[in-house]
Amino acid sequence: MTKNKTEQPAETMQAVLQCSRCGSENVCIWDSRKLHGSQIRRRKCKDCNMRWTTIEVDYYQWLHEIESR
Ligand SMILES: [Zn+2]
Known part of the structure; x- marks a missing residue:
């Protein structure tokens, strides 16, 4: 089985x-x-x-926003 799916880091996807x-x-x-x-x-x-x-949200702040609701 060939692996043809390339995994990109988040920085590359954003760029x-x-x-x-x-x-x-x-x-x-x-x-x-x-x-x-x-x-x-x-x-x-x-x-x-x-x-x-x-809009880029800080991950931990985003978690906090969800939990506080
Ligand atoms: Zn265009």
Whole structure:
């Protein structure tokens, strides 16, 4: 049995973030800020000009948020 599935580390998956509309990797971050310990990044596709926001939450804080509800 051949193993053809390559496992990528989380850092690599985050670096190759693609545009969800056109699939382009020509994506830049035009704004980033911290909010309640979370990193909010506003990304923009240079090919089709679509903009979206990604929120990176600290893992342990995220667990705390779930448990406190
Ligand atoms: Zn695009």
